[in-house]
Amino acid sequence: MIIDGSKAFSNQTLEVDYCIIGSGSGGAFAASLLSEKGYKVAIIEEGPYQKTSDFKDMRESRAYPELYQELASRKTKNKAVNILQGRNVGGGTTVNWTTCFRTPENTLKYWRDNFDLPFTSDSLAHHFEVCEKRFSISPWEIPPNTNNSLLAKGMSALGREYGHISRNVKDCYNLGYCGVGCPTGAKQSQLVTSIPRALALGAILAPRWRAYRLAHQFGKVSRLEAYNLPGLGNQTGEIKLTIKAREFIVAAGAIGTPALLMRSRISDASGLLGKRTFIHPTVISGAIFEDEVQPYLGAPQSIYSDHYLWQDYGFKLEVPPVHPVLLASTLMQKGDRHRELMLKLNNLQVCIALQRDGFFKDSVGGNVELNSHGEPVLDYEWSEAMGEGFKQALLAMAELQFAAGAKEVLPIHASASTCTSIDQLSRMLDGLSMQALAVKVVAAHVMGGACFGTSEKQSVTNLDGRVWRYHNLSVMDGSLFPTSIAANPMLSILGHTHRIYS
């Protein structure tokens, strides 16, 4: 059953076994697993329920307002980081780039040593295997597009390691529009896997309702109050959906989940609710090649390199799909210079370096706060040492781009200019500030803010995501992680969902 808040005209009340808030990696998968066990489940989602057939136009102008949080222009409090997050049935999985990695062993070891978490690659292997099978995750056998193959070419010219990415796709047409919603249904997002499965088993899907508050007393949540979102915009209406349930699972993503718990004044002895929010802060390097690259065509991500990942303030190297609006809003140059770069789109190769945040004393992540409208905002700043890490990443990307044959390289920075050699670029980088608003930083992986752990003094939930001191309230999404994953996080979230709810 579907109860669409955008068309609601009167208040409604539902009674179910499980009320799940958010339909992304964690929420939708938990919903299907619980439905399979015979529970009555309701899924509340603030984004719209759009189908594969709605994505046929493959247009950024449709996708960003309809499928992303804040039209894909969500920003940190100081406006220095652009945050991409999904806001639709399927959450991030509907718009993500299909890259799948298990949680790296180094990350798990760091968690064991610093947070007393018991997970090992072996103990999680079964859960990852099940998810890989269920969501058709396998190595991408088709040759990478030029954008990706230039990353491989550059790394191999430098004698440095790189690898091939596994993707969650079935009969993929290699189009490259994963970020605006897969128009063929090839991407095995939650939208085309767990959601239909849960619906077929009797789950209730309530899109276009924003969960506002959980009512609770003496450690027991009695109901969720949500409000409708008329049309496609971001403003809530006055029609209320009340859901009474035996269990409540908050899976609204690593900004939405802490925000809902904070609005509901959920007690938290650790003081960590909304704190330690990580984003894999990502810096960008553009390179112009003689031959066409067409960085918008073909599977968006198929090559990566972890060569620099485990050094200080290490980073993972990947490439993004580059479509016009994304490029236009990422470039920091203005006027004629902006146009000049836009006109080079077809010959542009772009690398991104995702910094592994949360592994150092000064890499403490951000804090989720509520503004006067009750909307969440992430306050995220970086230390000088993290800024140095950005510089190293920009240099490493330029080095590989030149090694792959780039004519010019431009680090995305307000004061940078294009360089024709690595020496010139290195000298320029020396003089560039890595402060907020100077260097372009983006993020598509939001994690933490309601971390799991073994004691209520040091974590928001127990190892199963159950909020300490609450009998029937859990978290199940990327918020649970105590640091960033140091790899694209979807499979890690799916794996823990399977561990907890299978």
Added chain:
Amino acid sequence: MSVGLIAWRQGVLVPASQQSQKISEFSFLEKRDVVLITALLPALLPFKKWPLEDTALMCQDLDRTISFMTKSTKSEIRQLFDLFHLKPFLWWHGARSLDQISAVDMSKLITSMTSSRLSDFKMAAAALNEIICGVYYANPQTDRELSYAPPLELV
């Protein structure tokens, strides 16, 4: 160009003199914002001429985009636009008024905001660039300018 003419009503340009202060077809933009956008377009997108119709279409697209935003983002954009409506702000940057500012002077103003030591000004300049360029390139008509192969039509 007289910016007072711009209002987009059901596909037709209507003289603004027939409108109230708030152009009724826009959910966010006010008449004075249209004056601001008319001054910004030749500075931020200087490679083309901005006849009345194109300016009106940009205003319409911009207004629609802003209408999807959250309450707090809308109020931040209001503050951003209002900054330019403050005469002392313009004077401080050497401009007399928005309806007389040249594209060159507007570019200078934005450049000085970008290099300002005040992070609010930096933020404001970056936000204007991002939103105006984002809205411009969201229009499929710009695909050809970029030789961006438009998406295939899937059957």
